[in-house]
Amino acid sequence: MVRTLQSQQSRVSRMLVILLITLSVILVAILVSVHQLDVFSIPQHTTREQDMPDNHPLHDKMSRNVDTTQLLVDKAQRARWLAHQRKQKERELQQQMEEDEKQPPMNILLFYADDWRHDTMGAAGNSIVKTPFIDALAKEGVRFVENCVTTSICWISRATLYTGQYLARHHFEMLGRGRTLLKDGKPVEMKLEVPANETLYSLMKKKAKYFVGHAGKLGLWIDHQEYLGKGTFDYFVDEDGWHWREMGGKMVHITDKNTGDALRFLKMWEQKGKPKQKPFFLNVAYFATHAVDGDTRQYMPQNKSMAMYENDTIPIPATATEEAWQKMPYFFRPKSGGMNEGRTRWMWRYDEPDKHQRMMKNYYRMASEVDTSVGIILKELEMQGQLNNTMIIFTTDNGNFHAEHGLADKWYPHQESIRVPLVIKDPRMSPEFFGTTNDEFTLNIDLAATVLAAAGLDPLPTMMGRDMSILYRKNGFEGEVAATTSQSRRKAFASTNGRQYIDPSSDGGGKYHSGSESSWRTEFFYEHPMHSHPDYIPSSEALVRKDYKYFYWPNFKYEQLFDLKNDPGELNDLITSKNPVHQTKLKEMRKRFVELKMMAHSDLPVIL
Numbered sequence: 001m002v003r004t005l006q007s008q009q010s011r012v013s014r015m016l017v018i019l020l021i022t023l024s025v026i027l028v029a030i031l032v033s034v035h036q037l038d039v040f041s042i043p044q045h046t047t048r049e050q051d052m053p054d055n056h057p058l059h060d061k062m063s064r065n066v067d068t069t070q071l072l073v074d075k076a077q078r079a080r081w082l083a084h085q086r087k088q089k090e091r092e093l094q095q096q097m098e099e100d101e102k103q104p105p106m107n108i109l110l111f112y113a114d115d116w117r118h119d120t121m122g123a124a125g126n127s128i129v130k131t132p133f134i135d136a137l138a139k140e141g142v143r144f145v146e147n148c149v150t151t152s153i154c155w156i157s158r159a160t161l162y163t164g165q166y167l168a169r170h171h172f173e174m175l176g177r178g179r180t181l182l183k184d185g186k187p188v189e190m191k192l193e194v195p196a197n198e199t200l201y202s203l204m205k206k207k208a209k210y211f212v213g214h215a216g217k218l219g220l221w222i223d224h225q226e227y228l229g230k231g232t233f234d235y236f237v238d239e240d241g242w243h244w245r246e247m248g249g250k251m252v253h254i255t256d257k258n259t260g261d262a263l264r265f266l267k268m269w270e271q272k273g274k275p276k277q278k279p280f281f282l283n284v285a286y287f288a289t290h291a292v293d294g295d296t297r298q299y300m301p302q303n304k305s306m307a308m309y310e311n312d313t314i315p316i317p318a319t320a321t322e323e324a325w326q327k328m329p330y331f332f333r334p335k336s337g338g339m340n341e342g343r344t345r346w347m348w349r350y351d352e353p354d355k356h357q358r359m360m361k362n363y364y365r366m367a368s369e370v371d372t373s374v375g376i377i378l379k380e381l382e383m384q385g386q387l388n389n390t391m392i393i394f395t396t397d398n399g400n401f402h403a404e405h406g407l408a409d410k411w412y413p414h415q416e417s418i419r420v421p422l423v424i425k426d427p428r429m430s431p432e433f434f435g436t437t438n439d440e441f442t443l444n445i446d447l448a449a450t451v452l453a454a455a456g457l458d459p460l461p462t463m464m465g466r467d468m469s470i471l472y473r474k475n476g477f478e479g480e481v482a483a484t485t486s487q488s489r490r491k492a493f494a495s496t497n498g499r500q501y502i503d504p505s506s507d508g509g510g511k512y513h514s515g516s517e518s519s520w521r522t523e524f525f526y527e528h529p530m531h532s533h534p535d536y537i538p539s540s541e542a543l544v545r546k547d548y549k550y551f552y553w554p555n556f557k558y559e560q561l562f563d564l565k566n567d568p569g570e571l572n573d574l575i576t577s578k579n580p581v582h583q584t585k586l587k588e589m590r591k592r593f594v595e596l597k598m599m600a601h602s603d604l605p606v607i608l
Contacts, residue, residue: 105279106427107390108210108454109381110447112161112283113370114154114217114290115410117399118147118419120367128312129364133375134394134423139435141392141425142472147442148544149398151528152410152417154290157397157444158219162201162228163194164448164463166527166608168600170194173529176221192220192227198460200448202229204281208455211273214238215261216285219397234273235265243292243300253302254287255366259373266380281451284377288366289400291349298349299362305369314360317404319569320350325406327571331538331556338535342401345408356403363402391454392425395447404569413526413542413551414570420444426454426469433472440520441544442468445608458497461605471520499605505595507588512545514596514608522546524608525596530555543593550589561586 118124121131123138124145149157151167159165159172171178171193178190196202205212206229213235218224224236239258244251262284269280291298325332325343332340349359374394381387399417401407410417422442445465452459453467496517504513505523515521523545531537534555543550549570551560561574561582574582599606 104277104389105456106454107279107386108204108281108451109377109390109392110281110283110451111286111370111374111377111392111394112158112216113286113367113394113396114288115398115400116289116367116396116421117402117416118145118421120289120364120400121371121421123423124421128309128314130308130368131371133371133378134421137374137392137394137425138423141423141429141435142433143437144422144424144440144442144468144471145437146439146546147395147420147422148418148524148526149420149444150524150526152398152412153528154217154397155219155221156528158217158285159192160444161397161447162199162220163192164200164445164459164465165194166445166464166525166600167529168527168597169462169464169603172220174531191222194462196227196229196232198462199228199232200451201232201281203452203457203460204455205229205232205234208281208452208457209278210455211269211278211280213262213265213269213280213282214285215265215282216240216258217287217290218285235261235268237261240287241292242287253369255369255373256302258284258286259376262373262377263380266377266384270384279455281455284373286370286373288370289363296348297362298359299366301362301365302369305365308365308368309361312361314357314364316353316356317402319405319571320403322406324404324569324571327573328405328407329553329556329558329560331534331553331558334535336535338533340535341531341537342407342409342411346401346403346406349408350403360402389427391427392423393447393450394421394423395444396420397444411528411531411537412540413528413544413549415564415568418526418544424450424468424472426472428454428469429472430474436472438471440471441522441524441546442471443521443524459499461498463499464600464606464608466515466607496607499607501607502595502599505588505592507592512592514599514606521608523592523596525593525600527597527600541593541597543589543596545589548585548589550586550593552593559586559590561589 119126120129121134121138122129123131123135123143150160151157155175156167156172159170160167163170167173171190173179178193180187180189182188192199197206201212201214204210211234212232214224214233215235215237217240218238219240220227224238225232239254239261243254245254245257246252247257262282265280265282269278269282273280289299292300332343334340350356378387378392381390397420398410399415399420400410401414401416404416405414443465445463446468447465449459449463449465450468453469459465459467501516502514504510512523513519513521514523523543526540526542526544528537528540530539538553538555541552541554545564547563547565549562549564551562552558553560559575561577562570562572563574563582564570575586577583596608599608
């Protein structure tokens with residue numbers, strides 16, 4: 001009897017155990033099902049609700065439509081989901097890095113022309129000038145429509161390219177020399193003050209281990225080995241200041257010479273650099289479309305180009321009027337008998353209608369010749385099988401007045417002078433950016449940082465720009481891990497190398513700033529030194545924004561304020577306006593102008 005009872009109890013116990021196990025399995029299955037729903041069903045929504053506050057209206061809408069999303073109220077479950085997302089991103093990044101490891105290092109080809117303003121290309125909407133090869137680059141890459149220079153003059157802009165610094169920091173003020181300092185009570189003319197091993201070419205050669213070439217206008221008139229680094233160049237040719245020259249018993253045009261030199265470099269790289277698995281960096285620095293100063297013809301294109309634009313009529317700019325000239329500051333018409341150089345060159349080129357047409361047609365012919373050269377060089381890259389493994393940049397050193405405001409050439413802070421083309425085609429570019437435009441304020445101080453980043457180097461602490469590839473690569477400023485290659489191995493938006501972003505302007509509620517890890521600059525400081533005499537080329541400075549621009553002319557302590565939204569031609573100076581909006585804007589921009597100027601002139605490791 002006792003045994004029977006014990007046997008029955010044992011059977012009941014086993015049944016209870018089996019029942020408990022069964023219930024546990026069912027419970028685990030339910031929890032797994034819920035967990036899978038929490039982790040994998042939410043990402044199906046295209047909106048990134050994990051970045052929204054809990055009271056965002058989309059949360060209410062989703063909770064009405066999908067009851068299971070109420071689970072997101074549980075912070076622990078949300079944390080698990082976010083952790084899963086991070087791990088997934090890390091796996092994607094690791095996979096991308098492994099794939100990139102299999103790719104050869106990227107070549108970098110910089111086309112750097114002279115005196116081109118932003119609209120001297122068909123892709124920019126110019127219906128006259130023919131630039132099919134540059135236009136094709138724009139269709140395959142990104143065209144930056146608000147790209148500007150921080151100083152609009154050849155040698156300063158080029159010194160900025162080589163150093164990544166404002167004039168205020170590299171001090172290369174004049175052609176062939178920098179500032180004058182007192183040493184032991186005696187004036188000493190300085191050259192390029194940035195150490196040679198901190199210049200772009202030297203870094204690309206000695207740190208990034210690239211095969212480095214320069215073909216065309218160096219633009220500094222200094223010993224390149226002494227100031228850019230001995231042994232820096234695998235190939236170096238400096239051509240500057242001429243359009244036609246006799247060489248080898250025949251007349252040669254400088255753009256043809258630039259093209260030939262670039263092709264010679266590529267052949268040399270194919271024979272000497274490629275076998276050693278060295279990528280190349282080449283700057284094709286065209287002298288065109290710069291005029292020959294002092295020659296009354298100014299622009300002398302190739303004979304084969306003379307039929308181009310023969311039957312076209314070049315439109316006269318809306319601000320190329322006597323009224324616009326009279327609105328320029330009084331010191332542009334000096335009573336001393338001197339002459340502003342911008343007005344002098346206007347008389348060389350644009351003071352008569354027929355002359356204006358002739359000059360502009362020759363200018364456009366030379367631009368088209370540069371475009372043809374670009375096409376020839378890209379064809380050689382294609383024949384070498386390198387076109388799709390080469391980052392290609394087209395840009396220029398400064399803009400150009402084409403009679404706007406009664407002026408010619410550059411120097412001053414007006415739009416025609418400071419805005420220049422920038423097109424980038426990059427093997428790392430996300431496909432959604434192909435053929436797009438970008439309207440962020442990119443600057444020539446960003447070029448060095450962008451080239452270095454493409455070669456796997458961070459910008460130096462003394463450099464003041466940033467890597468522009470953040471604007472066209474996967475994820476960009478979304479706050480996620482940026483797409484990375486084996487050459488960079490970092491977040492593109494976080495590579496400051498000890499440099500700091502400065503605080504936003506006190507006006508605009510944070511709208512105006514020099515950038516941050518999650519945003520691009522919305523304003524910048526412009527500067528240009530005086531040349532020879534204030535009557536000749538007065539110094540000029542500006543605070544540039546997309547809505548307003550503040551000018552300051554230091555030699556005369558003269559201010560101007562322009563509303564760019566309503567006055568894009570910069571004709572109506574608001575400096576004496578009684579409108580409270582203008583008065584407030586002037587006060588705010590004066591303050592911010594001083595702040596940015598102080599930062600540019602400081603030795604602080606800042607990004608501007």
